[in-house]
Amino acid sequence: MASSTAFSSGQTGEDREVWISLKEAIAASSGFRRWQAEKMVSDVLLEPKDLDEQVYAYLKETLNTLAY
Structure with a gap:
């Protein structure tokens, strides 16, 4: 899984600000919260992961x- 440092390498400060805003919006969405709960129930997320990794x-x- 990508680490949070992977998101910042090669990015400008503006890019990082956009990622932070996008990540926060996704994390607040009902779809993300439902996905997160399903993963916790199915023990797919056995170890705590940071929010960057979860959103990724x-x-x-x-x-x-969606590709299928």
Whole structure:
């Protein structure tokens, strides 16, 4: 899984601000909260992960689902 440092490498301060705003909006969404609860129930997230990693995993899974 990508670490939070992967999100900041090569990014400008403006890019980082956009990511932070986007991450906070996604984390506040009902879809993300439902996904997070399902992952915790199914023990997929066995170890605590930072919010960057969780949002990244959520977006990846969501985009993969939409691709089918």
